[in-house]
Amino acid sequence: MADFIVPSHIKPETDAQHRLQGPIHAPRHVRIICIGAGASGLLMAYKLQRHFSNFSLTVYEKNVEVSGTWFENRYPGCACDVPSHNYTWSFEPKLxxxxxxxxxxxxxxxxxxFARKYRLHKYVKTQHQVSGAIWNKEKGGYDVQITDLESGQVVNDHCDILVNAGGILNNWQWPAIPGIEKYKGVLLHTANWDDKIDLTGRHVGLIGNGSSGIQVLPKIQPIVSKCTTFIREPTWVSPVQGLEQHVYSDKERLDFATKPNVLVEYRKNVERGLNGQFGIFLKGTTTNDDTETYFRQQMTEKLQNKYLEERLIPNWHVGCRRLTPGVGYxxxxxxxNVEVVYGEISSISERGCVCDNGQEYPLDVLICxxxxNTSFKPRFPVINPNGVNLQDVWKTEAQSYFGIAAPDFPNYLIFLGPNCPIxxxxVLSAIECQADYMLKMIDxxxxxxxxxxxxxxxxxxDFIAHKDAFMQRTVWHDPCRSWYKQRPDGPVxxxxxxxxxxxxxxxxxxxxxxxxxKYNGNRFAWMGNGYSQTELDPSADWAYYIRxxxxxxxxxxxxxxQAINKSGTMQGNVGVSFSGNGKSEENKASAVGAKL
Known part of the structure; x- marks a missing residue:
């Protein structure tokens, strides 16, 4: 079948008239710009290539390589806190x-x-950083400004639809500590790691006990002369029960690669476990209470230090901050050779950190x-048809529709925007469903x-009102300091x-x-010249509905x-439901599916 298509040069005002020359739902050319070639941007390119025709796509990536945060983060011990076999696309396992x-x-x-296998690099322009996007009132769509980081030249482009796949854990920042610019030792940030720096035999300072700090310490401790780690608040650290670190044997990897269904069943079991943990985040559930008891026991056994127990084990619920496996931390x-300094860093001197206990800690190397920056504000101006900048709209609180779009900013789609299940x-399964939703809108x-x-x-x-009411029942609403919210008492x-x-x-x-x-002209111009797509396809069955x-x-x-989730195929999953009275209830789904 030779598709009738609306060419890219057709102006919006004549689009409706041109459609009358072709069959129903004739696909017009659509020009898409995607910002970022990390996991989300690559998935968008893959799905557009697989499911669409008559489109053009350019993915602008600021780095010299694709893969986003996994290209940028190379610090010692850097890993993902999601089991690796389930940190893949649902359809693309790694053996x-x-x-x-x-x-x-x-x-x-x-x-x-993944990008090489599906030849996605052809869509990507590396070392190109988007610096602004403004709605074009005459043509529609966005005029996008891009800086060629290699030449320094400014490039201008235009798109019908703009997709921001820049990510949330991407815009790294130095700590807001006075005097950091005065430090004369080696200053490093985990998200901007310098591989040429050798830490062997040196006195290293480590600021932070979030996910990165928890991964760094066990890796550098054996090689440094001393590590002074600065911790200002407690956090829950322990592997989730049943998902402790494990190195796969040669036999396990061989079975994954050669035995039918071994790998897919392993992945499914892990995914079921991950999907069965939501009760951890609901206050008053047995799952949350049991998990907190387990974490407290594990932290006490591994610390074996009363001073550290009192300062590192939180008094807020498990899950208020992101759970971190913390292997060996x-x-x-x-x-x-590890000294723990608990409290605030007042300032940074030429020699090291000055803490609120009045003591200065000289250091050879300081790792931040x-x-x-997890404010969700775009890193560049996005200007809508009314001349409003999304950076200003989201200055105090970012509010989106289902984490994928913002009101009054047409044809602008976002991966991992505010209030999505990060x-x-x-998380990758959530990104997949975001991509599918976007493609339905693009279609x-x-x-x-x-x-x-x-x-x-x-x-x-309405969505924000529902979200805020729901969050009060979760541990995320506890007054902990977390990147899930801009301040401890702020909205999630x-x-x-x-x-x-x-x-x-x-x-x-x-x-x-x-x-x-909004439409170009008559909203029913898509009905075309009265012919169906089927009639114009000589290879199609023109009576396909007779059976x-x-x-x-x-x-x-x-x-x-029920058809999608294969209801009736499982013996019964055990989970936690949240009853109307706020009490937790364990329930077991029957083999034919739980009745609603």
Whole structure:
């Protein structure tokens, strides 16, 4: 079949008329710009290539390589806190992970190999950083400004749809400590690591006990003369029971590669476990209480130090901050060459850190494991048709529609935006469903004469109200200092009000009643010249709907979900439900599915 397509040079005002020359749903050319070639940007390129035609795509990436955070983060001990076999796309397993928690080097190789396998590099322009995007009132879409980091030249581009896949854990920042610019030793940040620096035999300072700091300490402790680690607040540190670090044997890797269903069943079991942990984050559930008891026991056994127990074991609930496996971290704190300084760093001098105890700690090397700017504000101006900058709108609190779009900013889509499930369970599966939702919107844009689409303000207001009410029942609402929120007592801006499976089901279908949609001319111009796509395809069956039995796909949401989730195939999953009275209840789903 030779598709009737609306060429890219057709102006918006003539799009409707041109469509009348072709069949129903004729796909017009759509120009897409994606910012970032990390995991999300590569997935977007893959899915567009697999499912669409008559499109052009450019992915602008500031680094010299793809893979985003997994190219950038190379500090000692850098790894993912999600089991490696489940830190892959659902459809693209990796057979030879070295361990349950694989290194950043291995993860970089996975995404880089993914891009090479599917020839995605052809869409990517590396060393190109987007510096601004402004809505073009005449043509529609965005005029995008890009800096060629190699030449320094400014490049201008235009797109119908702008996708921001820049990531949330990407914009690293130095700690806001006075005098940091005065320090004369070697200054490092975990997200901007210098591989040429040798730490052997040196006195190293380590600021932070978040995920990066927890990974760094066990790796550098055996080689440094001394490590002074600065900790200002407690945090829960322990492997999740049943997912402790494990190095895969040659036989295990061989079985994964050669025995049918061994790997897929292993991945499914791990994923079921990850999806069964949502009760950890709900106050008053047996899962949360049991997990806290287990964590407290494990931390006490591994620290074996009353002073550290009193200062490092929190009084807020498990899960208020992101759970971190912490392989070897607690044990390293007790080593002879490790000194723990608890409290605030008042300032940084030429020699080292000055703390609120009045003491100065001279250091050869100072490592800042102090994380990222997680405000969700875009790193460049995004200007809407009314001349409003999204950076200003999200200055105090970022509010989005389901973590993928912002009201009044048409044709602008976001991966891992505010209030998506970045810490609720498996994250890559959530990114996949975001990509699928975006493609459904792009498909409507391409096959209908749509000029603009953006979520309605009233829909976002209702979503935020629901989210804020829900969060009060979660441990994330506790007054801990966490990147999930901009201040300890502030609204939770990073997480979804539900589990990852809940998010996937919420995004299965596009709720067009939540979207403001504008058209070029008559909204029914997509009906075209009266012919169907089928009639113009000589290889198609022009009577495809005539059959000897009803094999239609399910039409109701419930039946459709049962087909997707293979309801009735499991012996019964044990989980935790949250009853209306706020009490936790363990429930076991029957083999035919739990009744709602």
């Amino acid at each position: 030879d992970w070295s361990a349950v928690y694989a290194s950043s080097k291995e993860i970089f190789a996975y995404f880089n190999d 607690l044990e390293a704190l007790g080593k002879e 494991a102090t994380g990222f 810490g609720n369970g498996p 409507r844009f391409q096959t209908n004469n749509i000029s603009q689409f953006s979520p309605k303000q009233e829909a976002v207001d 801006t990073a997480l979804w009000p539900g589990s990852t499976l809940h998010y996937i089901e919420a995004l299965m279908e596009v709720r067009l009643d939540d979207w403001e949609v 000897d039995k009803d094999d239609d796909e399910p039409l109701s949401r419930g039946r459709k979900l």
